[in-house]
Amino acid sequence: MLSAWLYIGIFTLVAVALPAIAIFLAGLLAPKKPNPIKEATYECGVETVGPTWTQLRIQYYLFALAFLIFDVESVLLYPWAVAYQQLPLFAIVEAIIFLAILLGGLFYAWRKGALNWQ
Amino acid sequence: MTAFWQDPITFLRLWLENLLLFWGVPEGWVLVIRYTIGAVLLATAALLFVILQLWLERKLIGRLQDRLGPNRVGPWGLLQPIADVLKIFTKEHITPAGADRVPFNLAPVLSVAAALMVWAVVPFSATVFGAELNVGILYLLAVGAIGEIAIILAGWSSNNKYALLGALRTVAQLISYSVPMTLSALVPVMFSGSLNLNAITRAQEVWFLFLAPLPALIFLTASVAEVGRAPFDLPEAESELVAGYSVEYSGLKFGFFYVAEFLKAFTVSLIFAVLFLGGWRGPGAEAYPVLGFVYLFLKSSAVYLLMILLRGTLPRFRIDQVMDLNWKVFTPLALLLLMIIALVDYFLRGALPLVRVMVLLGVNALAYVILDRLLSSRERLRRQPVAQPVRPVARPENLINPSETGVAS
Amino acid sequence: MSILQWVFVVTAFLTVGAAVMMVASRRMMHAALWLAVALLGVGVIFITLEASFFAIVQLLVYIGAILILIVFAIMLTQRTDESGARLNAYAWAAAGIAGLIGAILAFTMAGWIIGSTALQELGSTFDAVLPLGQALVDAEGYAVPFEVASVLLLAALIGAVYIAFERKGERP
Numbered sequence: 001m002l003s004a005w006l007y008i009g010i011f012t013l014v015a016v017a018l019p020a021i022a023i024f025l026a027g028l029l030a031p032k033k034p035n036p037i038k039e040a041t042y043e044c045g046v047e048t049v050g051p052t053w054t055q056l057r058i059q060y061y062l063f064a065l066a067f068l069i070f071d072v073e074s075v076l077l078y079p080w081a082v083a084y085q086q087l088p089l090f091a092i093v094e095a096i097i098f099l100a101i102l103l104g105g106l107f108y109a110w111r112k113g114a115l116n117w118q
Numbered sequence: 119m120t121a122f123w124q125d126p127i128t129f130l131r132l133w134l135e136n137l138l139l140f141w142g143v144p145e146g147w148v149l150v151i152r153y154t155i156g157a158v159l160l161a162t163a164a165l166l167f168v169i170l171q172l173w174l175e176r177k178l179i180g181r182l183q184d185r186l187g188p189n190r191v192g193p194w195g196l197l198q199p200i201a202d203v204l205k206i207f208t209k210e211h212i213t214p215a216g217a218d219r220v221p222f223n224l225a226p227v228l229s230v231a232a233a234l235m236v237w238a239v240v241p242f243s244a245t246v247f248g249a250e251l252n253v254g255i256l257y258l259l260a261v262g263a264i265g266e267i268a269i270i271l272a273g274w275s276s277n278n279k280y281a282l283l284g285a286l287r288t289v290a291q292l293i294s295y296s297v298p299m300t301l302s303a304l305v306p307v308m309f310s311g312s313l314n315l316n317a318i319t320r321a322q323e324v325w326f327l328f329l330a331p332l333p334a335l336i337f338l339t340a341s342v343a344e345v346g347r348a349p350f351d352l353p354e355a356e357s358e359l360v361a362g363y364s365v366e367y368s369g370l371k372f373g374f375f376y377v378a379e380f381l382k383a384f385t386v387s388l389i390f391a392v393l394f395l396g397g398w399r400g401p402g403a404e405a406y407p408v409l410g411f412v413y414l415f416l417k418s419s420a421v422y423l424l425m426i427l428l429r430g431t432l433p434r435f436r437i438d439q440v441m442d443l444n445w446k447v448f449t450p451l452a453l454l455l456l457m458i459i460a461l462v463d464y465f466l467r468g469a470l471p472l473v474r475v476m477v478l479l480g481v482n483a484l485a486y487v488i489l490d491r492l493l494s495s496r497e498r499l500r501r502q503p504v505a506q507p508v509r510p511v512a513r514p515e516n517l518i519n520p521s522e523t524g525v526a527s
Numbered sequence: 528m529s530i531l532q533w534v535f536v537v538t539a540f541l542t543v544g545a546a547v548m549m550v551a552s553r554r555m556m557h558a559a560l561w562l563a564v565a566l567l568g569v570g571v572i573f574i575t576l577e578a579s580f581f582a583i584v585q586l587l588v589y590i591g592a593i594l595i596l597i598v599f600a601i602m603l604t605q606r607t608d609e610s611g612a613r614l615n616a617y618a619w620a621a622a623g624i625a626g627l628i629g630a631i632l633a634f635t636m637a638g639w640i641i642g643s644t645a646l647q648e649l650g651s652t653f654d655a656v657l658p659l660g661q662a663l664v665d666a667e668g669y670a671v672p673f674e675v676a677s678v679l680l681l682a683a684l685i686g687a688v689y690i691a692f693e694r695k696g697e698r699p
Contacts, residue, residue: 002531003149004249005574008238008257010150011157011248015234018161019227019374023211026370030210039215041278042365048279056602058691060290063441064599065687067293068592069680070449074300075584076663076676077456078256081307083660084460085467091664092464096457098677103453105684106445114688115445117438146530221560252654256583263591267563270598274556286602289595296591313656 062114066106073102125407128245131156160248161234168380172199175380175426182430209369216277217366225272226367226374232265233381240388241316243398243410254315255303258389259296262344265382266292269363272375276366284362291352291440292344298448299340302333304456306393308463319397327394328475330459332482334394336452341386342425343440345379349432350440387421388414395421447493455485535575542568555601559594566590580656 041048080087080095109115122129131152138148173188173196180187188195213222239254241247251257266289273285307313309329310321327334343350364375391397395417398410435443462481466474542565549561566589573582662668 002574002577004251005579006149007153007157007249008235008251010153011161011238012231012235014154014157014161015231015238016227018165018234019230023223023227023370023374026207026209027211029208030369031208032210034212036215038212041214041216055604056286056599058603060286061596061599061603062687062691063290063294063445064592064596066445066684067297068588068596069684070297071300071588071592073677073680074297074304075256075588076673077304078307078313079580079656079660080664081304081660082311082313082656083664084308085311086657086661087664089464090666091661091670092460094664094670094674096460098674099453099457101674101677101681102684103450105681106450106453108685109688110446112688112692114692115441117441251579252656253579253583256580256587260583260586260591263586263595266595267590270595271560282602286599289598293592293595311657 059117066109066114069105070102073098123408124405125243125245127243128407156248157238160237164234164237164381165230165377167384168377169199169203171380171384171422172202178423178426179430182427203373206370206373211369211371212366214277214366218275218277221271221275222366223371225268225275226371226378228268228271229265229378230374230381232261232268233378233385235261235264236385236389239315240392241319241397242414243407244404245407246410247316250314250316253313255307255313255318255393259300259303262292262296265378268378272367273363276363278366281363281365284365287352287437288346288363291346291350291437294441294444295340295343295350295448298336298444298452299344301449301452301456302330302337302340303393305330305333305459308460315392315397319392319399322396322399324471324475325394325396329478330394330455330482331479332455332485333452333459334390336448336455337394338390338421338424340444340448341390342428343444345382345386345425347379347383347425348429349435351434352437352440383425384418384422387418387425390421391417447489451485451489455482458485531575535572538568538571538575542572555604556598559597559601562597563590563594566594578655580659 077095077098080091084092134155135148135152138151139145143151176198177187177195188198191197191201213219236258238248239251239257269285269288269292273281273283273288276282306318306326309326310318312318312321346352364372367375391414396413397417398407398414400409400413403410403413458481459478462477463474466477469477545561545564545568549558549565552558552561566585570582570585570590573579573585663673664670
């Protein structure tokens with residue numbers, strides 16, 4: 001198993017190094033004539049107003065939280081799915097209950113309007 | 119000993135290993151050298167492949183839109199992407215004022231790296247696979263997280279409101295769609311009893327597409343959304359967000375976001391082919407592993423062509439439609455299908471393969487028909503109210519006397 | 528030392544360093560990014576322990592989900608003044624207490640006898656995911672915690688929806 005991870009480690013280094021080297025080389029080739037207008041924030045030619053830090057709506061946070069919950073849930077289900085072929089009916093029904101509880105939660109959020117993007 | 123023409127890559131690998139061992143290189147280092155060569159070759163091939171892919175996509179989209187597509191540089195415009203690459207290589211890198219330099223430069227690199235890293239675990243043929251990882255599928259999903267971080271980095275470090283908003287909106291879309299994606303990827307795991315991609319490929323006596331067409335459809339659609347391609351290309355909705363998280367990038371840094379997007383598009387086709395279309399499996403692929411490459415390439419190209427067709431055909435969704443489709447259709451559907459398939463497949467244990475395929479197909483078809491009914495009835499309900507309460511228009515008379523407009527705010 | 532031990536030492540230093548940088552960085556977003564590095568380091572340590580599943584879960588849940596949640600939470604806040612001092616007056620006292628706790632932990636760990644239970648070496652092809660999956664839903668294993676986890680997730684979802692939307696209901 002460690003040899004597989006060794007390969008992934010090497011591959012990650014290569015995958016980071018290739019674009020990094022390319023950008024570095026392109027930086028050497030490319031012209032470099034900065035001026036204040038060029039470096040100004042691009043907003044289709046309109047002058048920027050106010051700070052960059054725009055406050056987000058809670059919607060984003062809510063979707064991220066829902067994602068986190070379903071992510072944790074599916075992570076718990078992956079070992080179950082691996083063992084699925086050897087499991088008795090009891091264990092399968094158990095996972096179905098597990099899913100049903102979360103489906104209930106999803107419908108609750110739906111009814112409350114939490115899943116509407118405004 | 120396999121002959122060269124049966125399996126050239128294994129042949130070369132064994133030759134190299136023997137050569138290094140003969141030179142007296144210790145065994146551990148032979149492994150490291152072999153892996154490094156493999157990784158460099160594979161990553162470079164993937165990046166070069168994008169050049170061809172750019173041409174193919176532009177040509178096909180051109181045809182779909184009744185244009186010729188690139189046709190000036192080289193025969194059939196084949197050299198056009200190379201000319202583009204040369205051009206973008208010599209463009210100036212502009213760093214906007216107030217940008218956070220380290221994350222700003224890191225973002226395009228990480229974006230490409232995240233797209234490339236997927237290739238480390240893909241089984242290309244019966245004998246050639248990168249890492250035989252026992253958590254392969256989860257690795258694929260986890261690498262997607264690195265791409266999301268890259269997008270956040272890009273959007274935040276640019277010091278541009280629209281880049282930031284575009285990045286966060288993109289990430290909201292990506293994380294949402296990874297829910298049904300993760301859930302429907304559970305189905306191949308259930309059928310094969312392994313998270314290892316090679317084991318999943320080997321388990322596909324019958325393509326999982328035929329055992330679970332609806333989860334496959336969900337997975338495919340969610341992958342298109344994960345890549346952020348049309349019809350899910352909100353991240354670059356010019357009219358709303360200038361151009362999303364990559365507004366402030368120029369030169370090769372911008373080019374790499376582009377490359378990452380195209381690479382991801384082919385990568386998800388590859389993953390779909392491995393999970394649902396039997397990967398490298400095909401007649402003679404066991405005996406002649408070199409055929410596995412051909413089969414895998416053909417299958418993933420078919421998926422990729424389908425994605426181009428989708429891009430050329432469908433108009434862009436609105437963000438609320440994208441979110442509705444995910445949270446109100448795909449997620450509940452994926453959860454329900456998982457429950458149904460788990461239960462039905464339990465009672466089909468030991469049944470004849472043909473019976474199993476037929477029953478599972480029937481279940482999927484039934485689920486599809488019910489879904490179709492539900493969706494179309496919802497659609498009808500939604501279309502009925504024609505007169506929506508109108509928002510007061512900001513006319514002078516409304517501003518002076520808002521109560522007289524007769525519209526409650 | 529073997530290569531694996533070197534990997535561990537380097538990763539451990541990187542992880543702790545990133546954690547320190549996270550606490551010490553001035554801008555909130557930088558803190559979040561250092562947190563990502565620290566979490567990644569923990570993932571690599573899981574890999575050196577050959578716990579692939581947990582390494583991936585670390586990456587998938589912590590970096591993929593919780594970190595993004597944190598970023599959204601940062602963006603949810605008002606812009607705050609980020610030009611203040613890096614450390615406040617209690618920083619050194621806090622560092623001292625943390626160091627003391629660390630030393631006590633290290634001392635306790637050093638005296639901890641692991642050898643009392645005989646450890647079995649697992650084969651190189653041992654796959655921990657399958658036994659984990661069986662144990663999770665086994666009536667004699669962790670079936671009840673498994674279901675309780677589902678209820679916990681449900682509670683989290685309902686709680687989030689409640690907090691975000693109940694106040695909105697007051698407004699007509």
